[in-house]
Amino acid sequence: MEGTPSCIQWSELPMDILRSVFELLSFVDFNRAKLVNRNWYLCSKQTSPRIDKSPWLILFPHDGGCALYNPNEARVYKTKRDLSDIRFLANSGNWFLVLDSKLDLCIIDLFSDKKIHLPALDMSTKSSLGRQGTRYSSAGTAGDLRGLLWVDEKKEEYVVVWYFGWNTESLAFCKNGEDHYRKVPGSIDLEYICDIVLIRGDSIYISRYHDALVTKHDLSGQEGSKVMFGQDIETLFRRLHDLRTYSCNVAVTLSGEVLLVESIVNKSTMSRIFYLYKKGSKDYDAVKVDSLGDEAMLLDLGITVPADHTLGIEPNSIYFTRDGRACNLGPDSSCLDICVFNLATKTIKRFFPGLGLGPSNNLSIKDARWFLPS
Template sequence: MAPFEVDWSELPKELLGSVLQYLPYVDIIRFGAVCTSWHSAATDKSYSLAPQLPWLMLPYKVGHEGKESRKFLNLTENKIYQIKLPKEIRHSRCVGSSFGWLVILDRFCRALLMNPFSGAIIHLPPTETFPDVLSVNRSKPSGEIDSYRILRREPDREYSISAARLRVALMSKALITADPLIDNNYMVVAIGFSGLAFCKPGADSWTQLDRTNLRNSFEDILYFNGLLYVLHRRGDIVAWDVIDLPLNESTKVTHPCRMFLLRAPQPIENWFVRKRYLVESSGDLLQVLLWFREKWGRHNVFDSASCSVCRFDQSSKTWVEVDSLRDRVLFLSPNCAISLSAHDFPECRENSIYFGEYFWEGWLECDPNVSHQNLGVFNLEERRFVRYSSCASQRIKPPLVWVVPNFR
């Protein structure tokens, strides 16, 4: 009797869709490569996919700025993949990551959205429409952008700046309020060198949101429950209702987050807050503080790092320090903040924070004498950092960035 034969390409699409709901990103790609019908199911937007663990986009090495490929760390497999990206990634700088899209400033300091997994690109309004950017200068032989004329405040004066230098100064962080392929009412909001600015789909220019504060006073931004939260370096928060933008004034939602409200990880004398992050987690607004400790008698020389987490209490309008994230795991980097359930990703440590920051020798208790750059994860229960990956010691250019795989 002939064995029962199955034509796998003829499996019902509904069955294929149910399988896709349990697959990580790499397996979805493999799934779609089997045959035409499986590829059709894998790219069908009507099927919901499982939550995806973010990948860490690693910086390029010095001298490799012109390449069109970047390396990504996949925590699920603890493996590094090299992905070829659109040519716009060359000599670019990533200033944000939301919903699987990167906010990129290309080699000419033009802003765009790029999906590194699908290769899709959405161009944003011209840089010369950004607040305090007055004009653009082009090279006569090629017509390419050479420099910009900008207005520098305090003191007010105009001067010329190269595209490469403006690429570093134009935006320190940007975010997208919704997935552009799902919600056409999204916005791109950026902390600029002259304050806050935003743009919407179809807009031909950037709009100033707040020019009362310079970029150096902003620490982080977060879109949460229809409000744009802006965290200042001193710890207080300003919230904007972005539904009916533009607005003329902001509304404070909390008193300053003063140092004495927070439990320092060690005696406060030689500890200081190196970085603050805003993140939404299970409906709570959290502020994560990354602490560094200076060596005694050695200014700007550090021998340890720690972390604390505060939750914003809506009733008292104050920050309350928390000792546990419960089943959550956070992924933080200078340009994004992500909260996921540890139950969905058993390969990650619950009640932990994965930092897209480099920790040098002496900062990780489990490996105090390393001679390379570590990527650290902080566990709130154990109150210490451990290493989850490392990179060879070398000069690093753009910052690390977490990005959630999204190829649809």
């Protein structure tokens, strides 16, 4: 027809064709495509993306920024955004809690330009961050600052927790709509902290080294703080000796059961083994758990997820990257080790031996963490 263009611009594709294209895209490509223009963004809202429930790895190369690795595809995605001047503290789905070069906290969506500014830290905290930054981080940010994040995208709610991973009692949080941070209710001693997880935005679970104790802290303040359970200390100390290093993390299963996760490394052989415990019938009583059944544990997030062989999620397994993420234990006791530990066979499968991604990618990693894209 006269006046009809010989070709159609990508931005002018009919909606039904565009939807068909979106349905074929991988998770990362889907999120990239929706940012092309307004029409593509509107189409993405009307399209169901391909569901990928497999855990991913976010990787932090030595040259700055970050990359994403999908074990199901065995593919690395490089981020296009310049992320070299920020430090990642925690994540919930696609949302990441970060500390920028100005020592301000914010939440960013890794797959879009969405950003949520958080209340400013007080001057005394920033001053402390600056001093620690010159001591622990070449970027000038705080190597000791730690964070937790929970986001409900549908309800547009979030909870942010920050604290220092060393001998301090600082543990503060804020929720959406609040303009300042509040201290977590109750008396909390972080001197011997090993791990902290934030569950459903309303509860914090803490595990400690010196007594292998798990405590729960209600952010609303209505229930206060309470001891969940702990390991038998005499048994614990008999099992440990000078050749081993020990950590005790905490995780919450799909059913809401709280688990103490002991990790023991033999320094002479560098072999690792995990033990799981749950609350027994008596106070301070811990009962050994032999299996996670058809669930897999993401130790970096402190949760379990449904296992699925078709997605590459191994059942009765623990996915982890390093010990001591919750506290500053030094480089020797917090070594990066991207692994899956099978509880039934007591064997470990390692990703990227030598902390690289093979000769084709040659990506040297200084840190990594498992996360679930949403």
